[in-house]
Amino acid sequence: MPEQVKILFVDDEQKVLESLELVFRDTPIRLATSGDEALKILRAEEISVLVSDQRMPKMSGVELLREAKKISPHTIRILLTGYSDLEQVIDSINTGEVYRYINKPWDNAKLRETVQFAARMYEQQKELRDMSKGIKSSASTSANDTTIDSSIELLFVDKNYEHLRGLKETFSEMRPTHVTADVDEGYHLLETRPIGVVVSDVLLNGFDGADFLAAVKERFPDVVTIMMTSSKDSSVAVRLINEGQIFRYIVKPFPKEAMRSTIDEALRRYVLQKQQPSQNLKRQEQQVATAAVASTSSNSQSLSQLLEEVRQRLAEKKTY
Amino acid sequence: MLNYKKIKKSLKEVRDALERLELLEPMLDENSSDASVLKNSRQLSEFTVSVHKLIGSIPDPFLPTMVQSAHAVIESKPSKQLHSAVVSSDVSEDKFQALLKATEDRLRQAIQAELAKIMVADAFAPAPAPNGQIYSDAYTTDDAVRQSEQRLRTIIDSTPLGIVITNEECKIEYVNSAYAQLYGYQPSELIGNSFTMIVPPDKREFWLDLHAKYLAGYKDIRGEWEVRHKTGKPIYILADAARIVGTDGKPKKVTFVSDISELIKLKDEARQSEMQLMQAEKMSSLGQMVAGVAHEMNTPLGFVRSNMDLLVEMFAEMKLLLERYNSLREEILHGSPVSVAQSMAAIEEATQKFTLYKQVDKITQNSIEGLTRIQELVSNLRNFSRLDEADFKPASLNQLLDSTLNIAGYLLKEITVEKHYGDVPNVMCYAAQLNQVFLNLITNAVQAINHDHGKITLSTAREGENIVVKITDNGVGIAPEHLNKIFEPFFTTKEIGKGTGLGLSIVYKIVEKHHGKIHVESERGKGSTFTITLPIGKVVADAESTALFSES
Numbered sequence: 001m002p003e004q005v006k007i008l009f010v011d012d013e014q015k016v017l018e019s020l021e022l023v024f025r026d027t028p029i030r031l032a033t034s035g036d037e038a039l040k041i042l043r044a045e046e047i048s049v050l051v052s053d054q055r056m057p058k059m060s061g062v063e064l065l066r067e068a069k070k071i072s073p074h075t076i077r078i079l080l081t082g083y084s085d086l087e088q089v090i091d092s093i094n095t096g097e098v099y100r101y102i103n104k105p106w107d108n109a110k111l112r113e114t115v116q117f118a119a120r121m122y123e124q125q126k127e128l129r130d131m132s133k134g135i136k137s138s139a140s141t142s143a144n145d146t147t148i149d150s151s152i153e154l155l156f157v158d159k160n161y162e163h164l165r166g167l168k169e170t171f172s173e174m175r176p177t178h179v180t181a182d183v184d185e186g187y188h189l190l191e192t193r194p195i196g197v198v199v200s201d202v203l204l205n206g207f208d209g210a211d212f213l214a215a216v217k218e219r220f221p222d223v224v225t226i227m228m229t230s231s232k233d234s235s236v237a238v239r240l241i242n243e244g245q246i247f248r249y250i251v252k253p254f255p256k257e258a259m260r261s262t263i264d265e266a267l268r269r270y271v272l273q274k275q276q277p278s279q280n281l282k283r284q285e286q287q288v289a290t291a292a293v294a295s296t297s298s299n300s301q302s303l304s305q306l307l308e309e310v311r312q313r314l315a316e317k318k319t320y
Numbered sequence: 321m322l323n324y325k326k327i328k329k330s331l332k333e334v335r336d337a338l339e340r341l342e343l344l345e346p347m348l349d350e351n352s353s354d355a356s357v358l359k360n361s362r363q364l365s366e367f368t369v370s371v372h373k374l375i376g377s378i379p380d381p382f383l384p385t386m387v388q389s390a391h392a393v394i395e396s397k398p399s400k401q402l403h404s405a406v407v408s409s410d411v412s413e414d415k416f417q418a419l420l421k422a423t424e425d426r427l428r429q430a431i432q433a434e435l436a437k438i439m440v441a442d443a444f445a446p447a448p449a450p451n452g453q454i455y456s457d458a459y460t461t462d463d464a465v466r467q468s469e470q471r472l473r474t475i476i477d478s479t480p481l482g483i484v485i486t487n488e489e490c491k492i493e494y495v496n497s498a499y500a501q502l503y504g505y506q507p508s509e510l511i512g513n514s515f516t517m518i519v520p521p522d523k524r525e526f527w528l529d530l531h532a533k534y535l536a537g538y539k540d541i542r543g544e545w546e547v548r549h550k551t552g553k554p555i556y557i558l559a560d561a562a563r564i565v566g567t568d569g570k571p572k573k574v575t576f577v578s579d580i581s582e583l584i585k586l587k588d589e590a591r592q593s594e595m596q597l598m599q600a601e602k603m604s605s606l607g608q609m610v611a612g613v614a615h616e617m618n619t620p621l622g623f624v625r626s627n628m629d630l631l632v633e634m635f636a637e638m639k640l641l642l643e644r645y646n647s648l649r650e651e652i653l654h655g656s657p658v659s660v661a662q663s664m665a666a667i668e669e670a671t672q673k674f675t676l677y678k679q680v681d682k683i684t685q686n687s688i689e690g691l692t693r694i695q696e697l698v699s700n701l702r703n704f705s706r707l708d709e710a711d712f713k714p715a716s717l718n719q720l721l722d723s724t725l726n727i728a729g730y731l732l733k734e735i736t737v738e739k740h741y742g743d744v745p746n747v748m749c750y751a752a753q754l755n756q757v758f759l760n761l762i763t764n765a766v767q768a769i770n771h772d773h774g775k776i777t778l779s780t781a782r783e784g785e786n787i788v789v790k791i792t793d794n795g796v797g798i799a800p801e802h803l804n805k806i807f808e809p810f811f812t813t814k815e816i817g818k819g820t821g822l823g824l825s826i827v828y829k830i831v832e833k834h835h836g837k838i839h840v841e842s843e844r845g846k847g848s849t850f851t852i853t854l855p856i857g858k859v860v861a862d863a864e865s866t867a868l869f870s871e872s
Contacts, residue, residue, distance in 0.1 A: 012733075013619050015686045019626040022679055055615045057734045082618030083611050104622030108629035 005048040005122065006030050007115060010038040010064065011080075012056040016104075020051075023108045027116070035059025035067070042071045048122035049115055051102075054081035054088055062088055065096030074125060076118040076281070078102060080111075086234040093241060093249045099281060101241045102320045114319040121284045132276060148267045150175050152196035157186045157212065158228075159205050163252075167199075170256060171263065183207045187303040190220055196270035197263060202229040202236055210236050211307055214244040218310045221282040222273055224266040228252055242320055243310075245282045330373045337367035482557075482577040488570055490514045490531055502557070502579050504550035518547050520554070534561060535571050544580065556584040597809070597822055609759070612730040617697055620690035627687045634676035634683075641670045700726040704755050714746035717754070717780050717787055717854070724758040725778075731766045732776070740779035744787050748857030753830045760823045761791045761850050768795025768848065785856055786836075792849040798842040806840065 008030045009020045017031045030045070032038040035056060041047065050068050054061035065077045079092055082104040092098040100114055153176040156167045164179040171177040178193065180186050183204050189195060198216055202209040213225045227240055230252040240246035247269060248262050273280040340363050476483060482499030486492055492510045500507045503518050510517075519527045523546075533539035541561040549555050561575040648663040655663075676683075703723040718741040725737060765776045777792040798806060805811045809825040831838045835855050842848035 013623070015623045015690065016619060016626075018682060018686060019623040019630070022630050022676065022683070023626060025675065053619075055730075080622075081615070082622060083614035085611055104618040105625035106622060108626055108633075 004028050005046050005119070005126075007049045007051065007119060008032060008038060008041055008047045008075075009080075010035065010050070010052040010056075010061070012053060016053070023112060024115070027119075035061075035064040038064055039067055039071065042068055042075065047072060047075050049076045049078060049118045051078045051080050051115060054079055054084045054092075060088070062091045062096045065092060065098060069097060074122065074129075076122055078115065078118065080104060080106065084234070086232045086237065089234045089237040089241075090232075090249050090251070093237065093246055098241055099245075100320050101238045110320055117285075117288060117319055120288050121281065124284055124288060125279075128277065148264075148271055151194060152267060152270065153178065153193050154263065155180075155186055155189055155193075155195045155198045156200075157181070157183060157198070157204060157209070158201040159203060160201070163201075167259075170259070181205060183212055184303055186212070187216075190216060190223065195220075195223060197224045197226065197266040199226040199228055199263075202227060202231060202233070210239050210244065211311070213240065213246065214314075215303065215307045215310050217244050217246075217282050219306055221280060221286060222270065224270045224273075226250065226262065226266060228254070243314055245285075330370065333370040333373065334367070337363065337370040340366070480578065482575075482579075484510075484515070484575045484577070485564075485566075486515045486531065486573045486575065487566070488535060488572075490516065490528060493566075493572065499577065502555070502577065503547070520546060520548055531573065535563065535573055537563070541573075541575065544584075555579060556581045609727065613697065613701065613727070616730050617694060620693045624687045624690040624694075627683045627690075630676060630683055631680075634680065637670070637674045637676060641667065641674055644670050696726075700729075704759075705752060711750055712748060713751070715749055715751040715754070716746050717744060717749075717789055720751055720754050721758055721778050721780070721789070724755050724762060727755075728759060728762050728766070731763065734772070735766060735769060735774040735776055738775060738777040740777065742779070742781040744780050744782050745856055747787055747854050749834055749854065750830075753833070754854075757827045757830050757852070758789075758791070760827050764823070765791060765793035765795065765848070768793050768797070770796055782856075783853070786853045787856060789852045789854070790849055791852075792847060794847040797844040797846055798840065798848055799844065800842075803840060803842060807838070 004027070006028045007024065009017060009024075010032045011017050011020075012033055014033065017033065021029065021031065030041050030047070032041055035052075036059060038050070038052065042050070050065070050072075052061040052064050056064075059067075061079050061081060065079070068075060068077060076099045077096060078100045079096070079098050080102045084092070084101075089101065092101065099118060102111065102114065154171055156164060156171075156177070156179045158164050158167070158179070159181050161181060164181065168177055168179045176193075178186075178189050178195070180189070181204075183206075186198070186200075190198070198213065200209045200213050204212060209227065209229070213227060216223055217225055224247045225244060226248045227237075227244075227246055228250045229236075232251060237246075237249055240249065247266055250259070250262060269279075273283070277283055476496050477498075479496070480498050482502045483494075483496040484492060484499050485494040492513055492515050495507050495510050497507065500510060503510070515531070516524045516527055530539055530541065534541050541559055543559065545557050545559055546554050547557055556579070557577040558580045559575055559577045561573050564572050564574055566572045644663065644667045648660070648667060651660045651663045700723060704727040721739075721741070725732065762776065766774070769776075773794075775794050777790070779790045779792075781788050799813075802811075802813065807824050807828040809822055811825075828838060831852055831854070835857075837853045838850065840848060840850050
């Protein structure tokens with residue numbers, strides 16, 4: 001077995017690092033007490049998982065994640081923090097593209113599980129990358145430059161008809177755009193139409209938008225999900241990270257242009273994930289998980305069944 | 321020379337007066353009351369005056385013979401019997417002139433007396449009916465007086481100021497229309513009734529007492545009062561009063577009131593929104609503090625909790641090892657060499673895993689340190705909030721600054737804090753509020769620092785009867801054009817949503833409440849110094865205000 005890729009822990013509190021060192025005493029790890037130090041390590045070594053504190057002097061955890069994404073895009077990013085306000089949580093989604101958000105104090109066993117799970121995902125992605133490198137030419141990775149297939153459709157779910165109309169007007173010129181206030185209809189559309197991006201409000205009629213997006217991600221891991229909301233709630237945002245692998249969290253009201261570019265980015269992500277399944281953390285997560293436990297989920301489920309199953313799985317979940 | 325215009329005018333007046341007299345005439349025959357007599361006499365006087373005016377306007381040679389009869393009118397006591405008003409007489413021209421002169425004087429006096437009476441009576445009379453007929457009898461020769469009287473009445477009736485006259489029996493004798501309108505009544509509903517109908521029911525006794533004392537001359541009514549509208553809803557008035565003596569010779573209270581309900585409402589709203597804003601600011605600084613404290617607290621909690629998990633793991637390893645040692649002992653005593661060897665191998669395996677014990681000192685030591693930090697944090701929080709302390713009491717500013725520094729510790733990790741505390745006496749203050757002031761200023765100081773060698777200097781010194789606290793930073797400084805605005809509410813240079821702009825205005829308010837002063841000096845790129853001057857104040861014995869025993 002080749003040498004395991006290292007996990008990097010960053011915290012300005014030495015004693016936290018000392019504990020983590022013992023928790024991961026059987027795993028190859030690196031420690032850093034500041035963002036700068038962490039970036040130096042990221043530049044010099046291959047790191048599978050980056051676990052960082054949020055509130056640190058000079059460079060915050062989110063800032064570190066953002067820089068880390070540039071230096072080492074495949075490193076899986078996790079925040080382990082004592083407190084973050086909503087702004088920081090949203091930033092961690094939108095700019096840090098964080099994989100997990102873990103609160104201090106933490107549970108050693110769960111933390112170990114989550115981090116090791118992420119490390120396994122990293123290893124798998126890497127294998128997939130190496131495999132596709134052999135097969136495909138480098139041309140296929142240029143999703144950024146190519147225009148996105150206009151057959152990919154958009155879905156907006158919101159209980160506010162006014163908003164739905166506005167979204168329909170804005171996006172239907174570009175590509176087929178579905179809007180609905182009915183969650184079941186939205187789910188049906190996902191099953192029948194080639195939808196690439198789902199944007200949902202947090203408050204839906206009789207439904208929690210976060211639940212809906214988590215279920216969508218569970219059932220359609222390739223679909224890119226975006227939460228839009230006018231009510232800011234950091235616990236919802238944290239749930240969306242940990243359970244829904246949310247792509248973006250946007251706060252109403254937002255500028256039309258910002259929404260356009262967010263949708264563009266989401267579509268690009270969708271195309272990229274389709275081309276390179278290794279880029280899809282959720283798919284990876286499911287593959288790693290199914291390797292451990294045989295999955296029972298069938299492909300034809302009603303939304304309520306799916307929601308129930310997702311909720312149950314989350315309740316039993318050992319990792320964050 | 322004849323002044324026809326004047327004569328014509330006089331003639332018209334005479335005719336009008338005559339007409340009125342004639343109108344009154346039938347009333348006099350039967351049971352002539354005092355009132356009708358008074359009215360008649362008034363009319364008679366008017367008529368006389370008008371005649372006199374007419375006579376005056378006609379030069380002697382033109383005087384007609386009827387003047388002789390007019391003379392008789394003047395001679396007769398100008399009242400009583402209207403029938404004698406026009407009587408012929410043979411009085412010589414000279415005598416007539418003299419008589420006329422005397423009559424003229426008498427008339428003038430009579431008219432003046434009458435006028436005074438009318439004015440008092442009018443003041444007490446109910447507001448005029450729309451057609452204004454009630455006052456039709458208030459004629460005087462003196463246009464100026466009449467005009468001014470009318471002007472006065474117009475003013476009284478059109479003023480938004482409510483006017484009410486109340487007598488000794490607490491009965492309302494007069495209200496102007498503004499007053500009646502203010503309370504939602506018709507004037508007739510008020511006049512004759514006790515004024516207590518407009519005060520809150522539970523305040524009636526108080527008002528009756530106040531009314532009596534006011535008329536007796538030793539209480540004032542000036543001020544803001546809560547009264548009752550006809551509908552029962554509370555209204556607020558600003559009142560002032562004057563004592564007058566009525567025609568009956570008895571003291572009366574004239575009260576002038578204006579409705580300030582709207583004003584009170586606005587004031588109330590302003591006070592509430594100010595309170596809400598202050599609360600918002602408090603929540604915002606509290607939020608910042610909670611964020612900092614939560615993180616400070618969760619960090620040691622994080623590693624202590626983790627260390628406990630590790631100790632649990634270690635004890636599990638140790639238990640396994642102990643069990644295997646026990647079975648080894650059993651095997652040695654009772655088993656075979658093979659089973660002993662197996663046990664030895666099992667012990668070897670468990671020992672390999674048993675590594676945490678080497679770290680046990682570090683684990684426990686770190687945990688104890690972490691718990692101590694949490695303990696300190698909690699005690700800092702208590703010191704800072706001073707929840708369990710009396711409001712206004714002597715406190716050491718040096719201690720307050722220190723407890724604020726402790727609470728702001730998470731902000732100050734990268735900043736050098738220099739303390740130049742003087743040996744200063746305690747200051748009478750609301751300690752928790754001063755802590756809020758210091759936290760705000762220290763937080764601002766930290767936020768102003770945008771470089772790696774940040775320094776904040778805190779100093780205290782006594783200057784006469786004051787303590788001077790200075791908080792200095794070496795941050796970006798304040799733009800000169802902002803210096804005079806920074807204590808204004810809502811002034812902020814932070815981006816929208818990042819600050820309420822109330823922090824320093826609250827600081828200012830708190831310092832003001834302590835009868836202190838605050839000012840700022842700043843230089844762009846060099847930093848700022850906030851100087852707070854607080855009077856030491858005297859320790860007030862609370863014996864006077866506090867009873868020894870509480871009421872059961």
